[in-house]
Amino acid sequence: xSVRDISVSFGGIVALDGxxxxxxxxxxxxxxxxxxxxxxxxxxxxxxxxxxxxGAILFEGRSILTCPAHQIADLGIGRTFQNxxxxxxxxxxxxxxxGGHCRTRSDYFSDALHLPWTRRGEASLKSRSHEIIGYLDLxxxxxxxxxxxxxxxxxxxxxxxxxxxxxxxxxxxxxxCGLNHEEVEALAATIKQIRDxxxxxxxxxxHHMSLVMSISDRVIALNFGxxxxxxxxxxxxxxxxxxxxxxxxxQS
Amino acid sequence: xxxxxxxxxxxxxxxxxxxxPLVIQNFLTFQLTLVLVYAIAIIGLNLLTGFNGQFxxxxxxxxxxxxxxxxxxxxxxxxxxxxxxxxxxIACFVFGFxxxxxxxxxxxxxxxxxxxxxxxxxxxxxKLSPLEHWTGGVQGIVVNKPEAPFGLPLTxxxxxxxxxxxxxxxxxxxxxxxxxxxxxxxMMAIRDNPIAARSMGINxxxxxxxxxxxxxxxxxxAGALGAIVxxxxxxxxxxxxxxxxxxxxLVVGGVGWIPGAFFGGAFVxxxxxxxxxxxxxxxxxxxxxMIIVLIYVLPTGAAGLTRAASRWWRAxx
Numbered sequence: 184x185s186v187r188d189i190s191v192s193f194g195g196i197v198a199l200d201g202x203x204x205x206x207x208x209x210x211x212x213x214x215x216x217x218x219x220x221x222x223x224x225x226x227x228x229x230x231x232x233x234x235x236x237x238g239a240i241l242f243e244g245r246s247i248l249t250c251p252a253h254q255i256a257d258l259g260i261g262r263t264f265q266n267x268x269x270x271x272x273x274x275x276x277x278x279x280x281x282g283g284h285c286r287t288r289s290d291y292f293s294d295a296l297h298l299p300w301t302r303r304g305e306a307s308l309k310s311r312s313h314e315i316i317g318y319l320d321l322x323x324x325x326x327x328x329x330x331x332x333x334x335x336x337x338x339x340x341x342x343x344x345x346x347x348x349x350x351x352x353x354x355x356x357x358x359x360c361g362l363n364h365e366e367v368e369a370l371a372a373t374i375k376q377i378r379d380x381x382x383x384x385x386x387x388x389x390h391h392m393s394l395v396m397s398i399s400d401r402v403i404a405l406n407f408g409x410x411x412x413x414x415x416x417x418x419x420x421x422x423x424x425x426x427x428x429x430x431x432x433x434q435s
Numbered sequence: 436x437x438x439x440x441x442x443x444x445x446x447x448x449x450x451x452x453x454x455x456p457l458v459i460q461n462f463l464t465f466q467l468t469l470v471l472v473y474a475i476a477i478i479g480l481n482l483l484t485g486f487n488g489q490f491x492x493x494x495x496x497x498x499x500x501x502x503x504x505x506x507x508x509x510x511x512x513x514x515x516x517x518x519x520x521x522x523x524x525i526a527c528f529v530f531g532f533x534x535x536x537x538x539x540x541x542x543x544x545x546x547x548x549x550x551x552x553x554x555x556x557x558x559x560x561x562k563l564s565p566l567e568h569w570t571g572g573v574q575g576i577v578v579n580k581p582e583a584p585f586g587l588p589l590t591x592x593x594x595x596x597x598x599x600x601x602x603x604x605x606x607x608x609x610x611x612x613x614x615x616x617x618x619x620x621x622m623m624a625i626r627d628n629p630i631a632a633r634s635m636g637i638n639x640x641x642x643x644x645x646x647x648x649x650x651x652x653x654x655x656x657a658g659a660l661g662a663i664v665x666x667x668x669x670x671x672x673x674x675x676x677x678x679x680x681x682x683x684x685l686v687v688g689g690v691g692w693i694p695g696a697f698f699g700g701a702f703v704x705x706x707x708x709x710x711x712x713x714x715x716x717x718x719x720x721x722x723x724x725m726i727i728v729l730i731y732v733l734p735t736g737a738a739g740l741t742r743a744a745s746r747w748w749r750a751x752x
Contacts, residue, residue, distance in 0.1 A: 256636030
């Protein structure tokens with residue numbers, strides 16, 4: 184994934200201003216910055232919910248900006264949302280099944296007739312979904328309606344749903360937001376495990392500093408829509424611009 | 436949501452449905468046929484509203500188009516009545532799909548308004564004098580009642596009931612398959628969270644417009660059957676009130692539950708008559724009160740009642 188010089192503005196407000204970076208395969212990259220720095224905007228560009236006014240985004244060497252939003256999952260970019268965006272009335276299993284939508288094929292006609300090949304597709308999708316549900320320890324909830332589950336569990340369902348699309352790049356938007364201390368520790372282990380087990384490159388936006396610093400191989404810091412630092416976690420933590428962005432300069 | 440996936444219950448219901456017209460009067464058989472016709476239309480509305488989250492106050496228009504296509508084909512082209520159903524269905528699918536395309540930009544109440552316009556415009560268009568040669572204008576079209584084929588010892592009403600029952604079973608099974616499939620999950624995902632659905636690779640425009648078309652197809656087939664059963668079509672049979680009746684049937688049966696359509700169909704057909712038997716002058720008010728009471732007592736409709744009953748049954752067993 185390569186982001187080249189992208190800019191986004193809403194009305195007169197510049198949300199992103201010439202941001203560039205690369206993400207190497209197999210890394211966990213943390214994206215940090217104070218509120219309003221442009222992190223979520225950047226995320227929404229990567230998943231094609233927004234179109235940048237300038238710049239390019241390349242994934243595996245080709246531009247994704249010519250792709251409609253619903254084909255992004257097909258390319259291998261999966262995501263979770265900052266505030267839960269689950270299909271509330273569906274079961275956990277069906278949520279995960281929808282995650283596998285882009286990896287399966289069917290059409291209105293064959294589905295209505297329940298033709299043999301759609302049955303086979305359903306069976307293999309279901310077993311794949313169950314594998315992921317087991318992987319994230321959600322087996323006990325598989326048939327439950329998602330809206331009836333506690334928040335922390337719902338967040339894991341989102342992760343499971345994103346994994347069901349077999350992403351090569353996984354975008355996590357504030358995965359720790361709203362979780363308690365133990366859940367955050369478990370999450371850190373899970374994210375690393377996903378990278379190792381499933382060969383997924385992960386870009387994570389997070390406010391929870393100790394989480395970002397403990398899991399990331401590289402960290403990118405944004406402020407006011409610009410990249411202010413990039414490097415190893417320890418290096419970024421010491422960076423004067425980053426410290427200023429979070430704590431102020433002490434001068435007015 | 437409970438599904439009719441208990442084969443014993445399903446078979447028992449079908450057995451009762453098969454025997455019923457042999458033991459009841461012809462007029463009641465005729466009424467039950469209309470219940471099935473409404474049920475098909477309500478399933479169509481449920482696919483759109485209950486499963487895909489798109490509102491429609493315009494389904495009377497699709498019902499009217501289906502009814503007129505069938506009546507005109509029989510009246511002008513001597514079509515066999517059974518052959519009018521696929522034509523009416525396809526005509527409504529195309530019309531619904533095309534209407535669904537611009538409707539993609541409209542959500543919630545705005546879509547409701549656009550479909551309302553369709554419902555209001557359709558009866559008037561059917562009355563237009565340039566079209567009178569085909570539509571029969573205000574007079575409408577009278578069609579002949581088909582007789583039972585192969586010399587079957589059935590009255591016309593009984594035969595039409597069995598014919599409608601067969602179509603209803605096929606349409607119900609197809610809808611049931613659809614909502615339990617990948618396509619059905621995509622429809623419900625769009626209903627619950629369109630942005631997340633798109634990020635999961637679902638082509639929202641495609642599913643929404645196809646669902647509009649399929650929903651119109653169901654309602655159009657129902658309209659065609661209705662024309663054959665009632666033997667008559669006229670513009671004023673298909674006013675906005677029919678759209679509302681279908682919506683009432685949908686809510687009474689249970690939004691997002693396919694078998695609910697049969698409860699809804701029965702409610703829409705029988706309860707207004709029941710209200711009239713209480714008081715001729717105030718039948719509308721009595722009907723209104725009945726709806727309010729029902730919504731208050733059973734907000735999830737027949738779906739909720741069936742769920743509670745099956746839970747009670749399992750707890751007892």
